Amino acid sequence: METLTSLLTAIPITIGGIFITWMGWRGGQGKLKRNTLMGVRNPTTLQSDAAWEAAHRAVAKPTMIGGIGATISGVIAAFIPIETGYIVVLVGAGWILAWVAGSLGIGTRAAEKAAAAEA
Structure with missing residues (x-):
């Protein structure tokens, strides 16, 4: 039963980390198209494709670092x-939150520059 609990704790953070890493990679390659479901979504990044791509290229590396850290923790x-596993998962969740949320300002500034260049 403890093994099942460990897996039920570890699997979501692992899958989430893989997904965030993939999303960061796609954004860095310019392959994450503007959408309302995933990515850096705010009024600045959603105003044009150039702003969207600039933001995602700017946040690609920190997003992937966050995702890889979460995957490793999972x-x-x-x-x-399990007692230690919970702590490791919480550290992984904090890691991804810090890297992804911490890069939002970088992405927004890159989007603002791209939008200004278009105007």
């Missing part, structure tokens, strides 16, 4: 005792 949590 994998580690799957193989350690």
Whole structure:
């Protein structure tokens, strides 16, 4: 039962980390098209494709660092005792939050520059 609990704790953070890493990579390659579901979505980034792409290229690296850290924490949590696993998952969640949320200002500034260049 403890193994199942460990996996149920570790799997979501691992999948989320992989998804965020993939999204950061796609954005950095200019392959994450403007949408209302995922990515840096604010009035500045949504105003044009150029602003959207500039923001996502700017935040690609920190987004991928956050995603990789969360993925690693999930994998580690799957193989350690559940009491410690919870802490590792929380650290992974904090890690991804810090990197992704911390890069939003960078993305917004890049989008503003791109929008100004278009005007």
